[in-house]
Amino acid sequence: MALEMKTACEKCGAELGPRDQVYICSYECTFCANCAESLNTVCPNYNGELVVRPRRENKEL
């Protein structure tokens, strides 16, 4: 199954653009940087580690 491009933080609902720093867990929960920091980079749903999703660079916008 292909990775879906989520566009909103699951916690605060903030919109996440392709150039924003986005944190994801291994179950593809998606959080903005502020929420990830407030959660100590631990997913509240699965207690998994949140990692920074690689940003897409040099791509057509």
Ligand SMILES: [Zn+2]
């Ligand atoms: Zn958030």
Ligand SMILES: [Zn+2]
């Ligand atoms: Zn998660």
